Amino acid sequence: MRKILCLWFVIVFITIAQNKSINQRVDSVLQLMTLEEKIGQMNQYNDDWKATGPVTVDNDKASQVRNGQLGSLLNCLGTERTRSWQTIAMQSRLKIPLLFGQDVIHGYKTTFPIPLAEACSWDLEAIELSARIAATEASAGGIHWTFAPMVDIARDPRWGRVMEGAGEDPYLGSMIATARVRGFQGKTLGAVNSVMACAKHFAAYGAAIGGRDYNSVDMSDRLLWEVYLPPFKAAVDAGIATFMNSFNDINGVPATGNSYLQRDILKGAWKFEGFVVSDWGSIGEMINHGNVKNGYEAALSAVTAGSDMDMESRNYKNHLTQLVTAKKVPMTLIDDAVRRILRKKFELGLFDDPFKYCNAEREQQELNNPDHANSAREIAAKSIVLLKNDNHLLPLSKKTKTIAFIGPLVMPLKQNKGFWDIELPGVDSNFIVSQWEGVKNKIGAGSTLLYAKGCEIEGNNKEGFPEAVKTAAKADVVILSIGERRDMSGEAKSRSDISIPGVQEELLQALLATGKPVIVLMNAGRPLVFNYTADNAPAILYTWWLGSEAGNAIADVLFGDYTPSAKLPITFPRSIGQIPIYYSHFNTGRPAHNDNNHNYNSSYTDLSIYPKYEFGYGLSYTTFQYSNLHLSKKTMARNDTIEVSVTIANTGTYAGEEIVQLYLRDKVGSIVRPVKELKDFKKIKLLPGESNTIQFIIDDEKLSFYNQQLHWGAEPGDFDIMIGASSEDIRFQESFELIQ
Ligand code: BGC
Numbered sequence: 001m002r003k004i005l006c007l008w009f010v011i012v013f014i015t016i017a018q019n020k021s022i023n024q025r026v027d028s029v030l031q032l033m034t035l036e037e038k039i040g041q042m043n044q045y046n047d048d049w050k051a052t053g054p055v056t057v058d059n060d061k062a063s064q065v066r067n068g069q070l071g072s073l074l075n076c077l078g079t080e081r082t083r084s085w086q087t088i089a090m091q092s093r094l095k096i097p098l099l100f101g102q103d104v105i106h107g108y109k110t111t112f113p114i115p116l117a118e119a120c121s122w123d124l125e126a127i128e129l130s131a132r133i134a135a136t137e138a139s140a141g142g143i144h145w146t147f148a149p150m151v152d153i154a155r156d157p158r159w160g161r162v163m164e165g166a167g168e169d170p171y172l173g174s175m176i177a178t179a180r181v182r183g184f185q186g187k188t189l190g191a192v193n194s195v196m197a198c199a200k201h202f203a204a205y206g207a208a209i210g211g212r213d214y215n216s217v218d219m220s221d222r223l224l225w226e227v228y229l230p231p232f233k234a235a236v237d238a239g240i241a242t243f244m245n246s247f248n249d250i251n252g253v254p255a256t257g258n259s260y261l262q263r264d265i266l267k268g269a270w271k272f273e274g275f276v277v278s279d280w281g282s283i284g285e286m287i288n289h290g291n292v293k294n295g296y297e298a299a300l301s302a303v304t305a306g307s308d309m310d311m312e313s314r315n316y317k318n319h320l321t322q323l324v325t326a327k328k329v330p331m332t333l334i335d336d337a338v339r340r341i342l343r344k345k346f347e348l349g350l351f352d353d354p355f356k357y358c359n360a361e362r363e364q365q366e367l368n369n370p371d372h373a374n375s376a377r378e379i380a381a382k383s384i385v386l387l388k389n390d391n392h393l394l395p396l397s398k399k400t401k402t403i404a405f406i407g408p409l410v411m412p413l414k415q416n417k418g419f420w421d422i423e424l425p426g427v428d429s430n431f432i433v434s435q436w437e438g439v440k441n442k443i444g445a446g447s448t449l450l451y452a453k454g455c456e457i458e459g460n461n462k463e464g465f466p467e468a469v470k471t472a473a474k475a476d477v478v479i480l481s482i483g484e485r486r487d488m489s490g491e492a493k494s495r496s497d498i499s500i501p502g503v504q505e506e507l508l509q510a511l512l513a514t515g516k517p518v519i520v521l522m523n524a525g526r527p528l529v530f531n532y533t534a535d536n537a538p539a540i541l542y543t544w545w546l547g548s549e550a551g552n553a554i555a556d557v558l559f560g561d562y563t564p565s566a567k568l569p570i571t572f573p574r575s576i577g578q579i580p581i582y583y584s585h586f587n588t589g590r591p592a593h594n595d596n597n598h599n600y601n602s603s604y605t606d607l608s609i610y611p612k613y614e615f616g617y618g619l620s621y622t623t624f625q626y627s628n629l630h631l632s633k634k635t636m637a638r639n640d641t642i643e644v645s646v647t648i649a650n651t652g653t654y655a656g657e658e659i660v661q662l663y664l665r666d667k668v669g670s671i672v673r674p675v676k677e678l679k680d681f682k683k684i685k686l687l688p689g690e691s692n693t694i695q696f697i698i699d700d701e702k703l704s705f706y707n708q709q710l711h712w713g714a715e716p717g718d719f720d721i722m723i724g725a726s727s728e729d730i731r732f733q734e735s736f737e738l739i740q
Helices: 002-032 035-041 061-066 078-089 115-119 124-140 160-164 170-185 221-228 230-237 259-269 295-305 315-325 331-347 360-367 370-383 435-442 465-473 504-512 531-536 550-558
Strands: 043-046 072-074 099-102 198-202 242-245 275-277 385-389 402-406 448-452 477-483 518-523 539-542 624-631 635-637 642-650 656-666 677-686 691-698 717-724 730-739
Touching (some): 099 331, 115 170, 124 360, 170 221, 170 677, 221 230, 370 550, 402 435, 477 504
Parallel strands (some): 043 072
Antiparallel strands (some): 642 691, 656 717, 717 730
């Protein structure tokens, strides 16, 4: 014990000493800086090479860097290019190194499943590893900083950026946010394979009205604190280096100029010590929002509210000097922003070696590391959700004689990469494994794989149908790969119609008419509405966008080398009319109990109240039996805990993993509480016939919520505990009481 204490003191001492020396070094640089150089640090520009937003063309970036007028660049890729920019920065008076930021959202060269797909794995270790590998590759390519994780809760699949987050739930979202921050930042910032992470978009961007990107958000404080903020808080607790604010206004105040969010909550209550970057041009966009008149007022509003760095708008560059001179912006505020930015540059080790991340040899090594592809394949298989499997059609035998692989998404390479892929200079797409290639490599020598495209993703052209039907007729089984285009979801890709585009469902209908069993692979970046497919296809795998190893991962699941284990982190509606639909809703004063009774209750007269697939849903090739739910006690005092145990047995014939979910309901609260809330989960692996007893701990924290005064705490009373395989498939329910 004494040894542990000693060690702890040593670690604390070293950390304080290191911080002290970094703080001292930051201050010593700050002392030397002119106002113009300080403001320079608060600017981030897009490199001229590629844009992820509307560009500002200025032909003197290099001279601005040389004059110390720029702190950071984004979209500047590769050791060669970053080295050349850093060389210019080293010609500036104070030689303050540049930061290179990049949207490394689901991989750098090795592309991983889109974040929403990865979230289906509920596998925190695998998610952390995916971020770790992305960080290793990106940092080897000269990048210091990723604009990820995106931790926006999203409950509207029309919103194109639903693909970028972890779904609808604050608990699962917080766990995944933590895993991603750990993965990106590694053990310590400053390790050569770590990048700074950035929690975005602060805040409530995912609640855009009507699912339309960049739209306004109107939200109660209760909903903000209870649902939308927790993943951000989790990121702060995990030690995240930076935050990005968001494009939306929230209750009439743009997030970029929102002091309540950035000063009161983030830098105040949460004591966040990193820096905040604006979103692309969002400082200037406040003029469009209409709460400021011009760039001068926009810069004043943003800097006062706590936005430390201006991405692309040029309003800090153009107006901050004047604002400081006019004493509208105190120097202390500028110094605070610059300190936060310099601190990170010191922590990354850039003042010691500005070219630390520009090693071409390491870049080659990491971008060609075969382990990365193996990990991408594993997490991709874990992200595939088995939605339906009538008569155990899946897994297929590798000896199946003839397989017809049909559809517009069988052959493409790049489609599998999803929206935020990074096109690296000098790297072509050949390393991506198409779905065709994956299946082709999997089947035995005695099997034949036939192909027909059938139709395009969009449009009405059915000319390919007869060929597809003929091909299907020759086969024992048909695999049909359909869905969206990869860029139908993503930034600025909101859609009002989220059904399967074009004639793809009609192609399915034509194939089913042959009488052959048809397995559907559904490729998308959001939950789609696909009732015909869901009701008629005997087997469906929701494959999202799985990244560079898509083909291999799909083949692993199709042929049983991996037993699907994924579960949905977001509710799938059966109709666009149900949106927003989520599992942790309130009961209402007139709850509907089924779809047949509309007698003055909270239902639709023309539509079911139930989703097509609920939160937490996903099938396996094997079956799991839940038994022996046991609570260590039925009453719990404050600061006490209840141990909950449950036994899970694999009763099927395949080894598999089950995601056991624990939901709670506070039956009577001082304000209304949801019908259920996810509060814990465990993913366990079991061989056929094997069983395991797992434990959960219920403590005050799990029972707590924000009351009307926004105070966090648990209220005494009765609680329901539900253990299940999804938010609907509850296998056990028990009650307990929290006493004063
Ligand atoms: C997006 C951010 C992204 C930034 C830089 C913006 O349009 O909203 O998520 O990080 O561009 O590419």
